Amino acid sequence: MPKIIRFHETGGADVLRVEDLPLTEPGEGEVRLKVEAIGLNRAEVMFREGQYLESPELPSRLGYEASGIIDAVGPGAHGVHIGDRISTVPSFAIGKYGVYGESAIVPAYAVASYPENLSAVEGTAIWMQYMTAFGALIDFGRLKKEDAVLITAASSSVGLAASQITKATGALAIATTRGGDKKQFLLDAGADHVIVTDEQDLAETVVTLTSGNGANFIFDPVGGPLLEKLADAAATGATIFEYGALSSEPTPFPLFSSLAKGLTVRGYTLLEIARDPEAFVRGKSYVYDGLQSGALKPIIDRTFPLEAIADAHRYMESNQQKGKIVVTV
Amino acid sequence: MPKIIRFHETGGADVLRVEDLPLTEPGEGEVRLKVEAIGLNRAEVMFREGQYLESPELPSRLGYEASGIIDAVGPGAHGVHIGDRISTVPSFAIGKYGVYGESAIVPAYAVASYPENLSAVEGTAIWMQYMTAFGALIDFGRLKKEDAVLITAASSSVGLAASQITKATGALAIATTRGGDKKQFLLDAGADHVIVTDEQDLAETVVTLTSGNGANFIFDPVGGPLLEKLADAAATGATIFEYGALSSEPTPFPLFSSLAKGLTVRGYTLLEIARDPEAFVRGKSYVYDGLQSGALKPIIDRTFPLEAIADAHRYMESNQQKGKIVVTV
Numbered sequence: 039m040p041k042i043i044r045f046h047e048t049g050g051a052d053v054l055r056v057e058d059l060p061l062t063e064p065g066e067g068e069v070r071l072k073v074e075a076i077g078l079n080r081a082e083v084m085f086r087e088g089q090y091l092e093s094p095e096l097p098s099r100l101g102y103e104a105s106g107i108i109d110a111v112g113p114g115a116h117g118v119h120i121g122d123r124i125s126t127v128p129s130f131a132i133g134k135y136g137v138y139g140e141s142a143i144v145p146a147y148a149v150a151s152y153p154e155n156l157s158a159v160e161g162t163a164i165w166m167q168y169m170t171a172f173g174a175l176i177d178f179g180r181l182k183k184e185d186a187v188l189i190t191a192a193s194s195s196v197g198l199a200a201s202q203i204t205k206a207t208g209a210l211a212i213a214t215t216r217g218g219d220k221k222q223f224l225l226d227a228g229a230d231h232v233i234v235t236d237e238q239d240l241a242e243t244v245v246t247l248t249s250g251n252g253a254n255f256i257f258d259p260v261g262g263p264l265l266e267k268l269a270d271a272a273a274t275g276a277t278i279f280e281y282g283a284l285s286s287e288p289t290p291f292p293l294f295s296s297l298a299k300g301l302t303v304r305g306y307t308l309l310e311i312a313r314d315p316e317a318f319v320r321g322k323s324y325v326y327d328g329l330q331s332g333a334l335k336p337i338i339d340r341t342f343p344l345e346a347i348a349d350a351h352r353y354m355e356s357n358q359q360k361g362k363i364v365v366t367v
Numbered sequence: 368m369p370k371i372i373r374f375h376e377t378g379g380a381d382v383l384r385v386e387d388l389p390l391t392e393p394g395e396g397e398v399r400l401k402v403e404a405i406g407l408n409r410a411e412v413m414f415r416e417g418q419y420l421e422s423p424e425l426p427s428r429l430g431y432e433a434s435g436i437i438d439a440v441g442p443g444a445h446g447v448h449i450g451d452r453i454s455t456v457p458s459f460a461i462g463k464y465g466v467y468g469e470s471a472i473v474p475a476y477a478v479a480s481y482p483e484n485l486s487a488v489e490g491t492a493i494w495m496q497y498m499t500a501f502g503a504l505i506d507f508g509r510l511k512k513e514d515a516v517l518i519t520a521a522s523s524s525v526g527l528a529a530s531q532i533t534k535a536t537g538a539l540a541i542a543t544t545r546g547g548d549k550k551q552f553l554l555d556a557g558a559d560h561v562i563v564t565d566e567q568d569l570a571e572t573v574v575t576l577t578s579g580n581g582a583n584f585i586f587d588p589v590g591g592p593l594l595e596k597l598a599d600a601a602a603t604g605a606t607i608f609e610y611g612a613l614s615s616e617p618t619p620f621p622l623f624s625s626l627a628k629g630l631t632v633r634g635y636t637l638l639e640i641a642r643d644p645e646a647f648v649r650g651k652s653y654v655y656d657g658l659q660s661g662a663l664k665p666i667i668d669r670t671f672p673l674e675a676i677a678d679a680h681r682y683m684e685s686n687q688q689k690g691k692i693v694v695t696v
Contacts, residue, residue, distance in 0.1 A: 091627055261622045275639075283622050291620035293590045293612050296634020298420055303632045305625020310604075 043138035043347050046097040048088035051351040054138075056344065064112030064143050071126070071142045071149070074158035076344075076365040077103035078354055079166055080194070080259075080282065085132050086351070091307075092132055099136025102128035105152070105162035106142075106367075115146035123158075124149040127165040127322070129312030138347065140367055148312075150322050153330045163336040163362035166308065167199035168325040171257070173311035174279040175203055177320060178304070179255050183208030188244055188253035188271055190214045190260055191284065192224055192232070195362040198337050200257045201228050206333040212247055214240065223360045227337060241270035252276060252299075262287040265303070269295040277302040337361030372467035372676050375426040377417035380680040383467075385673065393441030393472050400453070400471045400478070403487035405673075405694040406432035407683055408495055409523070409588075409611065414461050415680070420636075421461055428465025431457035434481070434491035435471075435696075444475035452487075453478040456494040456651070458641030467676065469696055477641075479651050482659045492665040492691035495637065496528035497654040500586070502640035503608040504532055506649060507633070508584050512537030517573055517582035517600055519543045519589055520613065521553055521561070524691040527666050529586045530557050535662040541576055543569065552689045556666060570599035581605060581628075591616040594632070598624040606631040666690030 039060055045053040064070045082100050084090040094100070105125035111118055118124075126137055129148045137144065152161040175181045187204045191197050192213030204211040205228045213229035215221060216236050224232045233243045244253050252273035258264065262285025268278055269292035280289075280303060295301060311317045328334035339361040342350035347365060354363055368389055374382040393399045411429050413419040423429070434454035440447055447453075455466055458477045466473065481490040504510045516533045520526050521542030533540040534557045542558035544550060545565050553561045562572045573582050581602035587593065591614025597607055598621035609618075609632060624630060640646045657663035668690040671679035676694060683692055 091623070261620070265620060280620075280622060280625060283626065289620040289622045291590070291594060291609075291618040291632065293609060293618045293634065294420070296609060296632075297612065297636055299634065300636070300639045301634045303620065303625075305622065305628065305630045307626055307629070310629045 040140035041344060042099065042140070043101070043344070044097045044099050045086055045094070048086060048094065051086070051348040051355070053086060054348045054351060056347065061141060062143060064110050064115065066112055067114045067146055068112040068143050069108050069115050069118050069146045069149060070110035071104060071106040071124070071137070071144060072109045073104045073106040073137065073140055073142055073367045075105045075162040075367060076101060076138055077162035077166065078350055078363040078365065079103065079128070080284070080354065081132065083351055083354055090132070094133045098133045099138060100132055101136040101138035101142070102126065102132055103162050103166055104137035104142055105158045108149070111146070118146045118149060122151065124151050125161045125165060127169060127312065128308055129318070138365070140344070153326060156329060156336070159338055159341060159364045159366065160336045163195060163338060163364060164325060164329060167195040167336070167362070168203070168328070168334055169311055169321045170196050170281060170308045171200040171203045172321045172324050173308060173317065174257060174281065174306050175200060175255060176207070176324060177311060177317055178306070179277060181207045181209055181255065185254040186210040186212060186248045186251065186273070188212045188214070188256040188268070189229070190256070190258040190264065190268070192229065193220045193360045194259070195337070196259065196281070198227055198361055199334070202334050206328060210248070212244060212253065220360055240267050244271035248273070255279070257281065260284045261289040263290065265289050266292045269301055272299060272301055274299045277304055279304050279306045281306045339363055341366050369469035370673060371428065371470070372430070372673070373426045373428050374415055374423070377415060377423065380677040380684070382415060383677045383680060385676065390470055391472060393439050393444065395441055396443045396475055397441040397472050398437050398444050398447050398475045398478060399439035400433060400435040400455070400466070400473060401438045402433045402435040402466065402469055402471055402696045404434045404491040404696060405430060405467055406491035406495065407679055407692040407694065408432065408457070409613070409683065410461065412680055412683055419461070423462045427462045428467060429461055430465040430467035430471070431455065431461055432491050432495055433466035433471055434487045437478070441475070447475045447478060451480065453480050454490045454494060456498060456641065457637055458647070467694070469673070482655060485658060485665070488667055488670060488693045488695065489665045492524060492667060492693060493654060493658060496524040496665070496691070497532070497657070497663055498640055498650045499525050499610060499637045500529040500532045501650045501653050502637060502646065503586060503610065503635050504529060504584060505536070505653060506640065506646055507635070508606060510536045510538055510584065514583040515539040515541060515577045515580065515602070517541045517543070517585040517597070518558070519585070519587040519593065519597070521558060522549045522689045523588070524666070525588065525610070527556055527690055528663070531663050535657060539577070541573060541582065549689055569596045573600035577602070584608070586610070589613045590618040592619065594618050595621045598628070598630055601628060601630055603628045606633055608633050608635045610635045668692055670695050
């Protein structure tokens, strides 16, 4: 029987259990995956805590990203074959289709092959981060090389992906990090400038770095009181993408800066791209090409074995990571 | 000497003084207007109070909208002639070029002729309201006939203009009003539905009226705690235009609804259109054509003589008006 991660109550990392469960068969339009690696996401920590957009039905599986080999294909699942080397694109209910385990069933539309030059560990560290950044900056934002992009929580996998996509476009990437310890890492990872927010004034520094203009795009998963500072750092006509809610504090809307500068504050999640078949195809193609050419390259922070899933979650919650945390199976 | 309205200190309507001041000559790129009528705007109340985006240099003139006849043309002012019957398009510093008075000097680029079927009183009641609604709904929003538009503060001149533009596009116009007394007026003015917010649940009613979808566009000058209700009334992928800050309370950003629905909250003012020469031309043409065809028709609430300017401001602040308040000169 495959080992599957589930939780029977919401809470801290300890609620995650490694259970032996019967192998199940894919249903209509689904495929089964023999999992090789699992990419961890902040969404799963929030889901485990009962703090996510979706609520778990207990006991619940969890997990958005896995790479592996298809070992069963359900009826009506087109374009997929047993033996395909794929990874999952997060575009399904996290509880129903959670991929943490040795075996996972997912909708056939939510799998995609990844370039051969990537390992399984890298292959599970691409879709959430690059599709999320692609959707905001490229598909909605139409990022141009003249633009300046401010990226908060820049050491996260999605933040790093946003830096790489910004650089691939030829635009200016300004990353933020709280303390100085990740500064060199972010510069090495491709950011043009890194603002250490514990030491530097965010808005003032952005305005200086952009010759007085401010940032044309801001890509932020934090929200909370930070949004007002981001509005101060924004250029006239800028778009601020809010793609998460990491702050536990309320988020005041910067009404006066928004009026004065014509700012757009855009709530955004990857699901918007995943639910739009044409955008989904554009995104898969953009990311695949970028990975193949080397313009995009996933940065793996650390791997954990499946049995240490609770440790892997605790590590994510510690905010020490620089890049993707991956569980190997 | 022409009578000119100025204020020597910020504050209530009493600070407005009718003063006899020397006739001045238009400078480079400017024209002088013999004023026939003045359209009042909420912005002028806020400017008078020192609460506007711009701060007055005292003593200060004020006023954005006037209609009249050009009686002097400065050097380098092209495309304008003495005797032209025009009205002003608010696209200049309200303090420097305030139009309240018998004579006003404005930049030549900020005047436009209006159709002959309109009186001077109507001619001063078009640009702020229609260009503001045009910029948001048509130029940025690309409003389609399948869309539902929620219009708050719908009895204001800009709110009424938004209803007319919504109907001219064939889309659904849902107006809100606090009490029941303006409901019939709003229906007569063209709204498809009117929600009395003192009696009805805003979000629930909008969702019902749109067969469960919510509003695709929301056009709101209020902000404050209302924004969260507007987000609840919004459709997936909706845009909420915030074009004013009438609420004196802070405006919480509806982060979770924005993430779940992919909402755009867009700070917006007419200046964005006015500063973009191509959009400005598109807007003037759209409004002129609509006025000429009768699809757009300014609604005048009441006129006051110039000497009663303080009464006119007090009346605006009472929120009784249904349409434009105009001062005749």
